[in-house]
Amino acid sequence: MAASERRLVDDLAKAIDGADFAWSLVLVGEDQRDKLAALTSDLLGKPSATGDGKQITSGYAYWGIGPTIAWAHACADPFYLVMKQSLDSFTRRWNEVRDHVGAGFHHVSFGVGTGHKDRLVLSHLLDRHPDLLYVPVDMSSEMLRLGTQQATTGLGLRGHRVAPVQLDFSLRDNLAAFRDLVHRVVGDEPVLYSLLGNTLANFDRDAELLADLTSITRPQDLFLLEVATTEALSEELAGEAVEEYERSHAYRKFVTSALMHNTDLTIRLDSVRFHGSVEGDRALKVKVVYQNQTGGDLVVMLPDRNRVPFPEHDTIRLYLTRKYARSALDRVVAEAGMRRVAVTHSDFQVARSAHGFGMDLLLLAPGGVPRRGDDPARDIWEN
Ligand SMILES: C[S@@+](CC[C@H](N)C(=O)[O-])C[C@H]1O[C@@H](n2cnc3c(N)ncnc32)[C@H](O)[C@@H]1O
Numbered sequence: 001m002a003a004s005e006r007r008l009v010d011d012l013a014k015a016i017d018g019a020d021f022a023w024s025l026v027l028v029g030e031d032q033r034d035k036l037a038a039l040t041s042d043l044l045g046k047p048s049a050t051g052d053g054k055q056i057t058s059g060y061a062y063w064g065i066g067p068t069i070a071w072a073h074a075c076a077d078p079f080y081l082v083m084k085q086s087l088d089s090f091t092r093r094w095n096e097v098r099d100h101v102g103a104g105f106h107h108v109s110f111g112v113g114t115g116h117k118d119r120l121v122l123s124h125l126l127d128r129h130p131d132l133l134y135v136p137v138d139m140s141s142e143m144l145r146l147g148t149q150q151a152t153t154g155l156g157l158r159g160h161r162v163a164p165v166q167l168d169f170s171l172r173d174n175l176a177a178f179r180d181l182v183h184r185v186v187g188d189e190p191v192l193y194s195l196l197g198n199t200l201a202n203f204d205r206d207a208e209l210l211a212d213l214t215s216i217t218r219p220q221d222l223f224l225l226e227v228a229t230t231e232a233l234s235e236e237l238a239g240e241a242v243e244e245y246e247r248s249h250a251y252r253k254f255v256t257s258a259l260m261h262n263t264d265l266t267i268r269l270d271s272v273r274f275h276g277s278v279e280g281d282r283a284l285k286v287k288v289v290y291q292n293q294t295g296g297d298l299v300v301m302l303p304d305r306n307r308v309p310f311p312e313h314d315t316i317r318l319y320l321t322r323k324y325a326r327s328a329l330d331r332v333v334a335e336a337g338m339r340r341v342a343v344t345h346s347d348f349q350v351a352r353s354a355h356g357f358g359m360d361l362l363l364l365a366p367g368g369v370p371r372r373g374d375d376p377a378r379d380i381w382e383n
Pocket residue numbers: 058059060062063110111112113114115117137138139140143167168169170195196197198199
């Protein structure tokens with residue numbers, strides 16, 4: 001880098017660190033017009049009464065200020081059990097695995113959300129590496145701003161060590177470019193990557209996404225994965241998983257907020273429907289759809305003024321989520337080319353919650369599966 005370029009970067013870093021104003025320097029990885037075109041095309045799907053045509057895929061559900069605010073409200077709703085318990089129990093679960101993360105790690109967080117968990121991770125890593133780089137990655141620039149502030153304010157992390165990246169991490173080309181960027185910036189120093197809050201479960205091709213994300217890791221890196229889990233799989237439990245989501249009014253507002261902000265539909269919260277099923281031997285699956293129950297055919301206007309027919313009983317899939325069978329996670333992790341370093345589990349301690357539902361936090365490393373007995377936490381996981 002030429003001296004003048006280095007000076008510019010130095011000056012910018014000093015200006016950000018020294019200002020009494022909350023600057024954030026965001027790297028935008030994609031043209032947002034392309035994202036809008038992709039959303040429009042997903043909403044042009046064929047009619048389906050079961051959420052298999054039109055859809056809002058993960059990322060778009062959180063895209064923009066309306067969905068970001070709605071997500072923050074949903075996370076604070078005690079009836080939205082998965083996130084509430086995930087946030088409440090994260091401190092304990094993180095404390096149980098964090099000692100396996102050595103000194104000198106940078107942190108890359110895929111899907112920052114409200115930033116509460118990243119804050120805990122960062123405060124631990126910062127103790128061991130005060131000059132670490134924090135790279136939250138999110139499709140929503142508004143979520144990045146909200147989450148990054150929550151994650152970093154008052155931690156003593158200097159502004160120029162925070163590099164939010166607005167990017168859709170479900171696209172392979174994006175990940176390849178992102179990997180080059182991260183490796184260039186950190187050199188050989190280790191990175192702790194994270195995908196928390198059951199985000200993995202929101203993707204149709206979840207196993208492939210995990211493999212793509214973890215393929216970025218080098219031998220010195222670690223990957224922190226948090227997923228919702230179930231002890232057993234049955235249609236009855238799928239029904240109980242549905243009930244868990246159905247209960248929260250704030251969650252219904254969140255799942256419909258992308259529709260509200262990207263179409264001219266008049267949203268009725270009682271038109272949100274939940275379908276539970278068993279996905280092979282690996283997960284309970286919950287599809288959340290918006291169904292036209294107005295008694296007539298509608299035409300929906302999209303942000304680019306395209307008009308899409310929305311016939312009676314047709315649906316738009318708003319959200320996809322899962323609870324993974326704990327017995328299947330080993331396979332998912334191995335297929336992603338990773339092995340467990342440590343794992344913790346937390347059961348949902350709520351009267352109406354099905355027995356065996358919980359959250360698991362896995363610390364993963366690239367490479368093969370260690371032998372049984374290598375890791376005491378492995379035996380806890382398997383019993
Ligand atoms: C379920 S929230 C989890 C938030 C946080 N990690 C937690 O555990 O509370 C998912 C987060 O990932 C982001 N996200 C979802 N799909 C994405 C995608 N394809 N690319 C980038 N960000 C995405 C959302 O904007 C949101 O911030």
